[in-house]
Amino acid sequence: MHGQEVGAVTMDFSEVELSDDDRAFQAELRGFLARVVTDDVIERDRRTGDNFDETVHLALGAAGYLERDWRAGQDGGFTAVQRRIFELEIGRAHTPWFHWGTTSMVARALDQFGSDELKDEVLDRVLSGEFRLCLGYTEPDGGSDVATCKTRAVRDGDGWIVNGSKMFTSNAHHAQYVFLITNTDPAAPKHQSLTMFLVPLDATGVEIQPIRTVDGDRTNITFYSDVRIDDRYRVGAVNGGWAVLREALNAEHGTVEHDDSGLNKIAVMTEHATLLADEVDRIAGEMYRSGRLDDDSIGYRLGRSIARLEAALSTPEMFGRVAIAQTLRDITPDLMDVLGTTSVVPEGLNAEYLFRLALPTGIYGGTLDVFRNMIAQHALGLGRPNYSPPVQRP
Numbered sequence: 001m002h003g004q005e006v007g008a009v010t011m012d013f014s015e016v017e018l019s020d021d022d023r024a025f026q027a028e029l030r031g032f033l034a035r036v037v038t039d040d041v042i043e044r045d046r047r048t049g050d051n052f053d054e055t056v057h058l059a060l061g062a063a064g065y066l067e068r069d070w071r072a073g074q075d076g077g078f079t080a081v082q083r084r085i086f087e088l089e090i091g092r093a094h095t096p097w098f099h100w101g102t103t104s105m106v107a108r109a110l111d112q113f114g115s116d117e118l119k120d121e122v123l124d125r126v127l128s129g130e131f132r133l134c135l136g137y138t139e140p141d142g143g144s145d146v147a148t149c150k151t152r153a154v155r156d157g158d159g160w161i162v163n164g165s166k167m168f169t170s171n172a173h174h175a176q177y178v179f180l181i182t183n184t185d186p187a188a189p190k191h192q193s194l195t196m197f198l199v200p201l202d203a204t205g206v207e208i209q210p211i212r213t214v215d216g217d218r219t220n221i222t223f224y225s226d227v228r229i230d231d232r233y234r235v236g237a238v239n240g241g242w243a244v245l246r247e248a249l250n251a252e253h254g255t256v257e258h259d260d261s262g263l264n265k266i267a268v269m270t271e272h273a274t275l276l277a278d279e280v281d282r283i284a285g286e287m288y289r290s291g292r293l294d295d296d297s298i299g300y301r302l303g304r305s306i307a308r309l310e311a312a313l314s315t316p317e318m319f320g321r322v323a324i325a326q327t328l329r330d331i332t333p334d335l336m337d338v339l340g341t342t343s344v345v346p347e348g349l350n351a352e353y354l355f356r357l358a359l360p361t362g363i364y365g366g367t368l369d370v371f372r373n374m375i376a377q378h379a380l381g382l383g384r385p386n387y388s389p390p391v392q393r394p
Contacts (some may be wrong), residue, residue: 016081016263024212026085028130032063033093042094046353049217050172051098060100061129070104071126080263087265091274098271099132099171105132105248110198112238113244118198122177136166136180136199136222147190147242151224153182153197161200161235162227169222172208178222179248185239194241198234204228215356216246266313267320272314272361276328279351280306285334298338305331315335322371328358340383 001209003366018026036059045053060066069086071077078086090097107126110119110133125131138147151164162182172178177198201208205227211219236244284302287293293302308331312323332355336343343351376382 001319003042003105012276016084018081022079022081025082026089029065029086029089030093032059033089033095036060037093037095037201045096046216049212049215050171051096051217052171053096056096056130057132061127064105066100066129067127067234069100072108084263084265087270088198091271094275099134099174102135102171103131103133103175106135106177106198109179109196109244109248112247113196114198115232116233117232118235122198131177132171132175133177133179133198134169134175136169136170136178138167140165140167140221142167146245147179147192147194149183151180151182152186153184156201156228158338159228159230160197162197162205162229165221165223167221168211168219169208170217170219172220172222172343173210173218177201179235180224181241181245184241188239191242192239194245195238196235196241196244197229198235199224199229199233213360215353215360217357217360223234242266266316267318267324268365269324270313270320272328272357273324274353275310275357276332277309277313279335279354280309280331283339283351287338301334301338302319305334318371319362322328322368323374325358325362325368328354328361332358 003166035378036056041053041056045051057066067087068077069083073079073083077083103126107123110122114122122131122133126133136151139148139150142148142150151162151166153160153162155256160182162180164182166178166180169178177200180197180199182197183193185193187193196313199206201222205225207223207225209223212217213219245274280302284306286292287298287302292298312320312327315323332351335351336355339351379383
């Protein structure tokens with residue numbers, strides 16, 4: 001085993017030898033994905049921008065893959081090696097998959113903080129693929145600070161009345177519940193005024209409107225107008241929502257503690273880097289077959305792009321999240337320039353699509369500046385950023 005220190009993280013680049021059982025699992029999974037993630041599924045996903053396909057999701061649930069991915073190994077889930085195989089093969093097959101990460105994350109919060117009644121209602125149907133869960137965090141005027149929440153939940157007898165709106169409620173149109181941050185005590189400090197609810201999206205007063213991002217993906221703005229919900233949909237204590245939310249935010253940011261197996265997913269957003277790696281390989285092959293790779297400038301630019309991509313793919317945790325998003329932004333213009341005018345034709349998972357994908361990738365779950373500040377404060381021990389205007393000197 002050979003390790004390399006990266007800050008406080010030890011990177012292990014040793015090769016894992018798969019057992020016969022692991023190889024059989026990999027072959028079974030590849031065959032399953034080849035049957036369900038068809039060219040039509042991928043084309044429809046790119047056209048709709050949903051990042052989700054219900055037929056594929058239900059098939060994964062029926063085959064037991066969702067439950068095994070969600071559960072710990074000692075509770076019947078994947079072994080560490082199987083989980084890594086699963087993550088890699090899902091990405092390689094270009095599976096419309098991003099909805100599961102959100103659903104799984106919310107289901108863990110529900111399992112930890114929800115009532116037994118609510119868990120009985122939701123969890124089994126989440127693991128079968130029938131129920132999907134989305135995030136109601138960001139507000140139209142809230143920016144990246146989710147604690148500045150204006151969506152109100154007010155007590156009404158044994159239940160609550162919710163009013164407000166949320167931006168970027170991705171996959172709400174395919175979900176059954178939204179994990180909603182609400183303000184239940186406007187007079188309290190902002191981190192002591194939050195309460196979390198799992199709100200049924202078919203409740204009276206919920207409205208979902210589509211928003212298209214520059215890469216063609218669909219997200220949503222959701223409105224909550226006098227939405228009445230039972231108290232059993234509350235997740236965690238009243239005004240104790242920050243404790244519930246914190247673990248889910250850590251998972252979304254990629255700052256959760258990893259075990260010492262060395263087999264954890266190296267960073268969030270690695271699926272985007274996998275798409276980029278496929279396109280880099282395709283372009284390099286095209287340049288070789290056409291003879292253009294003999295042009296030193298082409299070879300240099302492709303080599304530089306590949307080196308940047310390999311570095312990003314080897315960068316862990318929130319550092320990797322920044323590296324992947326920044327690499328998408330930096331090398332996709334070069335790839336398009338190498339390809340020439342044909343690169344601007346929007347067709348499938350090509351450089352033009354990845355160029356458009358690069359911008360929102362650096363915003364999902366917090367902007368790159370937010371993550372750079374987190375790295376500066378929590379990894380490098382620097383102070384909090386000072387955004388006050390500069391002092392005027394005479």
